[in-house]
Amino acid sequence: MGWQLIRGYALLVYVFMFLPVAVVVLLSFNASQFGSFPITGFSFRWFIELAQNDAILRAFRTSMVLGLLTALISTTLGVLASLALVRYRVPGENVISTLLIAPILVPEVVLAVALLLFLNFLGINKSFALLLFGHVLFTLPFVILVVQARLIAIRRDVEEAAMSLGASPVQTFFQITLPLMLPAVLAGALFAFTISFDDITGTLFWKPGGVETVPTQIFAMLRNSISPEINALGTVMIAMTVGLPLLGAAIARTISRKSGV
Amino acid sequence: MSSVTLQNVVKRFHRFTAVHEVNLEIPDGAFVTLLGPSGCGKTTNLRMIAGLLDPTEGEILIGGKRVNDVPIHKRNLGIVFQNYALFPHKTVAENVAFGLKYRDVPKAEIAGRVQKALDLVQLPDVGTRYPKALSGGQQQRIALARAIVIEPDVLLLDEPLSALDANLREDMRVELKRIQEQIGVTTVFVTHDQSEALAMSDRIVVMSAGRIEQVGTPEEVYNTPASEFVASFLGASNILPARITGQDADTVHLEDPLFGAVPVPAAKAPALAGASRAKLVLRAEKLQIVAAGAPTPGMIAAPAFVETVDYQGQTVRYFVRVGNTQMQAINMIDERPYAQGEAVQAAFRPKDCAALPES
Ligand SMILES: Nc1ncnc2c1ncn2[C@@H]1O[C@H](COP(=O)(O)OP(=O)(O)O)[C@@H](O)[C@H]1O
Ligand SMILES: [Mg+2]
Numbered sequence: 001m002g003w004q005l006i007r008g009y010a011l012l013v014y015v016f017m018f019l020p021v022a023v024v025v026l027l028s029f030n031a032s033q034f035g036s037f038p039i040t041g042f043s044f045r046w047f048i049e050l051a052q053n054d055a056i057l058r059a060f061r062t063s064m065v066l067g068l069l070t071a072l073i074s075t076t077l078g079v080l081a082s083l084a085l086v087r088y089r090v091p092g093e094n095v096i097s098t099l100l101i102a103p104i105l106v107p108e109v110v111l112a113v114a115l116l117l118f119l120n121f122l123g124i125n126k127s128f129a130l131l132l133f134g135h136v137l138f139t140l141p142f143v144i145l146v147v148q149a150r151l152i153a154i155r156r157d158v159e160e161a162a163m164s165l166g167a168s169p170v171q172t173f174f175q176i177t178l179p180l181m182l183p184a185v186l187a188g189a190l191f192a193f194t195i196s197f198d199d200i201t202g203t204l205f206w207k208p209g210g211v212e213t214v215p216t217q218i219f220a221m222l223r224n225s226i227s228p229e230i231n232a233l234g235t236v237m238i239a240m241t242v243g244l245p246l247l248g249a250a251i252a253r254t255i256s257r258k259s260g261v
Numbered sequence: 262m263s264s265v266t267l268q269n270v271v272k273r274f275h276r277f278t279a280v281h282e283v284n285l286e287i288p289d290g291a292f293v294t295l296l297g298p299s300g301c302g303k304t305t306n307l308r309m310i311a312g313l314l315d316p317t318e319g320e321i322l323i324g325g326k327r328v329n330d331v332p333i334h335k336r337n338l339g340i341v342f343q344n345y346a347l348f349p350h351k352t353v354a355e356n357v358a359f360g361l362k363y364r365d366v367p368k369a370e371i372a373g374r375v376q377k378a379l380d381l382v383q384l385p386d387v388g389t390r391y392p393k394a395l396s397g398g399q400q401q402r403i404a405l406a407r408a409i410v411i412e413p414d415v416l417l418l419d420e421p422l423s424a425l426d427a428n429l430r431e432d433m434r435v436e437l438k439r440i441q442e443q444i445g446v447t448t449v450f451v452t453h454d455q456s457e458a459l460a461m462s463d464r465i466v467v468m469s470a471g472r473i474e475q476v477g478t479p480e481e482v483y484n485t486p487a488s489e490f491v492a493s494f495l496g497a498s499n500i501l502p503a504r505i506t507g508q509d510a511d512t513v514h515l516e517d518p519l520f521g522a523v524p525v526p527a528a529k530a531p532a533l534a535g536a537s538r539a540k541l542v543l544r545a546e547k548l549q550i551v552a553a554g555a556p557t558p559g560m561i562a563a564p565a566f567v568e569t570v571d572y573q574g575q576t577v578r579y580f581v582r583v584g585n586t587q588m589q590a591i592n593m594i595d596e597r598p599y600a601q602g603e604a605v606q607a608a609f610r611p612k613d614c615a616a617l618p619e620s
Contacts, residue, residue, distance in 0.1 A: 157346040160313055161404075163333045164340040165411060166363030175359075179350050 021238065028231035046232035053229060059217035063197055066128075066213060070135040070196035075189040077136070078143030079181075085144075086151045101145065103138040111138060112205035126208040134206045135196045142195065143188035150184030151177075183252035190248040194241045263324030263414040263447060264289045265310060270319035272305050279305045281471045283319070287449060287464075292441055294450045296458040297468035298494065303451040306468075307419050310449060312336050324414060334363075339408030339446070341418040345400040347392040353379075353403050354388035360411035378410035379403075381440060398429045405437070409444060416441070416448045422457065434460055455495045459483060467491045485529050485615050486542060492617070497545035497578075499588045503616070505539050513616055517541055519584045520561045523611050530616035540617045547613040548590040550579050553604045562608035567599050583607050 031041035050056055084090055085097055103111055115134055116126075124130070154177065162172040178185070200215040207216060214237060218230055265287040272280040280302045287293045295303040308314040309321060312333035321328050328336060348356050357375045366374065379385050382402035392400055401421060408416060421437070422430045438461050441448050452458055458465050459479045467474045467482055467490075475487035486492035489500055503515040503523065513530040515523045523541060533539055551557055553564065563583050571578040577598040579590045588607060599605055 155344065155346065157342045157344060158348060160311075160333075161340060161342060161346040161407075162348070162359065164311060164336075164338055165360030165407070166334050166337075167359075168332075168334050171363075176348060 024231050024234040025238065027228065028235040030228065030231075032228070046228045047236075050229050050232045050236070055212070056214075056217055056229070056233060059212040059214050062211060063213040063215075066132060066135060067193045067197040069132055070139055071189045071193040073132070073136050074139045074143050074192040075185060078140055078147050078188055078192075079185060081140075082144055082147040082151050083177075086148055087156075101141045104141045108138065108199075108201045109205075112202040116205050126206060128208065128211060131203065131206045131208070131211070134202050135199065138199075138202060139192035139195050142191040146188045146191065147181060147184045150181045154180045183255055186248055186252055190245050194244055198237060198241050264322075265415055265447060265449065266320075266322040266325075267306070267310070268320040268322070270306075270309060270316045270321065272302070272309060272314065273317045279471055280309075280316075283473055285466060285473065285476070287447060290445050290447055292438070292448045292450065292461060292463045294452060294458040294462040294465050295468055296452060296455060296465050296494075297474075299453055301468045302471040303453075303468060304419055305471075307417050307449060307451050310415070311338055311340055311417055337411070337414045339411060339413035339416045341401075341404050341408050341416070341421045343420045343424055345392070345397075345404040345424075347400055347404055347407070349392055351391075352388065353384075353390050353392065353395070356392065356403060357388075357407045357410050359407065364411060374410055378406040381409070381443070382406045383436075398425055398433060401425065401433065402436075405440065409440070409446065413446060416446045417451075418448065419451045420453070421450075423452070423454070430457075437461065459495070467494065469494070485531070486617070487532075489540060489542075489617060489620070492542045492615070497589050497591065499543045499545065499548060500617075501541040501543070501586065502619070503539050503541040505533065505537055508533065513539070515539060515541055515614075515616060519586060520563050520609075523561060523614060525614045525616045526612055529612075529614065532618050533616060536618055538619045540619055542615040542617055543588075543609055543613065545578070545589040545591040547609050548588060548592075549608045550581060550590050550592055550599055551606045551608055552599075553606055555606065557606060557608040560608040560610050562606045565605050565607040567601055567603045567605055570598055570601050572598060581605065581607055 026039070027037075028046055029042050029044070030039045031043035031045060032039065081096075081100060085093060090096065106114075112134070115130075115137070119126075119130060158180070159172050159176055162176045163169065167175055197213075198215055199213075200219060203213050203216055204219075207213070212220065214233065218233060221227060221230055265285075267283050267285040270280060270283045270285075271278065283306065295306060297303055305314060309316050310323075312328065312331065316329065323336065347353075348359065351359070354372075354375050357378055358371050361371050361374060375388065376385065379388060382405055384399055384402050384406070387395060387399065387403070392403065395403065401424075404421070418437075422433050425433060434457060450458075450461065462479055464476060465479055465482045466476050469490045475482050475491045477485070477487075482491055483495055486495065486498070492498040492500060501517050501519065503517040505513065506516045506522070507514040508527070511527045512524045513527055513533055515525055517523055525541070530539070549557075549560065550565070550567070551562070565581040565583045565588070567579055568582050568587065569580040571580075575593065576591055577594050579592065579599065581588055581590060590607065
């Protein structure tokens with residue numbers, strides 16, 4: 001009896017969480033003029049219009065470039081930082097570690113305003129580079145957390161064995177350490193990409209005038225009217241932010257199954 | 262193949278000294294074991310030879326050349342780690358071939374040498390498998406194959422058998438010794454297991470608290486321990502205080518309160534010149550428990566009480582009380598073991614004793 005109640009309650013919570021998402025996906029295939037019920041027919045019309053909307057395409061390109069660069073830079077920095085923190089004795093290790101993780105703990109608005117004020121203080125103007133910098137700042141902790149956890153699990157003696165067999169430290173890194181932590185590196189990169197791709201708070205503060213990412217574009221469009229295109233865009237976003245990590249996890253699993261890590 | 266020399270090697274971790282002034286000469290082709298309890302500095306020594314740790318002081322020579330400043334990947338050593346340390350993302354054949362890639366071995370030759378190494382460790386058919394598909398014992402053999410395929414100058418093994426279960430460990434012991442003899446590589450073996458050390462080594466280096474206690478053949482360290490530590494670490498020993506009543510060319514005469522006069526062969530009582538007191542060392546296997554009143558020809562006997570009987574099948578371990586001293590005896594069982602509380606005699610042959618200076 002008690003369990004029935006809890007089960008019913010849990011179901012309601014899920015419905016509450018996922019119903020709006022389902023509605024958006026459903027309506028994006030609605031042939032009707034208006035982005036709302038009733039559903040009058042199945043159609044890809046809004047996706048086609050989406051693909052012809054220059055503003056959205058530009059925003060999409062910006063988001064892709066921003067996301068990819070963020071993923072690239074965050075992952076590179078994150079891997080290097082994790083290596084330093086896990087494999088070497090660095091003075092002030094704990095402090096550095098905390099500082100690198102801190103951006104997750106600080107509310108994003110605070111981080112956004114702080115960075116903006118700081119750059120104002122330095123007399124630096126908003127730019128795409130600044131936007132990228134901001135995104136790297138708050139995706140880096142995720143990369144570090146994932147990669148560090150993996151690196152700790154890679155036994156040091158495996159690397160020592162490689163060196164004893166004649167591999168230099170650099171060769172050992174590329175032959176042994178990197179392949180062993182590759183699943184975590186890929187996961188970190190995916191995290192960074194998806195977080196950057198659907199971020200809005202920081203982006204609103206940091207983006208220079210005239211530059212829009214997909215989330216800020218949706219936000220701007222919503223101010224005028226609720227166009228059915230937004231539903232289609234929402235569906236695309238969902239497909240990307242849910243699909244990419246799933247794909248990544250599947251790839252990582254295949255890699256590690258093959259090698260038995 | 263090369264000799265290994267440690268000259269006045271010291272290793273400190275901050276304030277803590279893990280290795281004190283070690284001097285050691287490991288001859289070309291020898292199988293030398295570093296033996297001692299956990300924490301005595303065996304691994305630290307081995308890692309310094311490997312180049313995984315820098316000595317704080319002193320010189321390390323391999324083949325007569327100082328290697329203090331040579332990084333590990335240029336030392337041409339084979340290392341076998343306690344937990345195998347195979348590369349999990351590479352197949353067995355790739356694991357074994359790994360070291361050859363850095364050694365200008367022609368591509369065509371690599372497969373052949375890998376196969377030869379796998380044959381040597383008696384696992385010729387596992388090349389395409391991944392390490393996790395192998396048992397612990399098989400993984401250890403692959404680790405060995407990977408270390409020897411590069412024809413290292415020195416083979417270093419850190420407790421390589423301790424992760425295996427007891428039966429497998431004894432098989433691997435024989436196997437390892439066979440392979441080492443076959444390729445004749447200078448080998449430094451680290452263990453805390455005295456039976457491993459005694460069974461495999463040409464020479465044993467007994468260590469305690471960062472210092473070398475004794476270097477010798479298995480017989481030497483077993484029969485003529487150089488210190489009380491060595492006597493008690495290698496098997497069970499009885500150590501009794503004794504007075505020196507006289508010394509001549511081949512005998513040292515001791516007087517022990519329990520057994521009376523004990524003439525110890527001088528060869529087994531070195532470093533006693535001029536001393537008046539000594540310690541009498543008698544291995545538990547050399548102390549015979551015999552029935553009360555039975556004759557004990559050629560032996561020195563004293564009345565004793567059996568306090569504890571530890572039955573082990575073929576042998577039995579007694580704790581007996583002689584006077585007010587407890588002694589340990591490990592005897593073959595003749596018909597039936599003596600019972601707890603039984604009055605017996607504790608007896609031994611004087612030539613089985615050794616004597617140590619009183620420290
Ligand atoms: N990196 C290190 N930092 C501090 N102390 C260490 C380090 N490595 C080993 N030690 C200490 O040195 C001593 C010898 O260690 P080790 O050589 O590993 O002993 P063994 O291999 O004989 O068990 C131990 O007391 C150990 O705690
Ligand atoms: Mg050790």
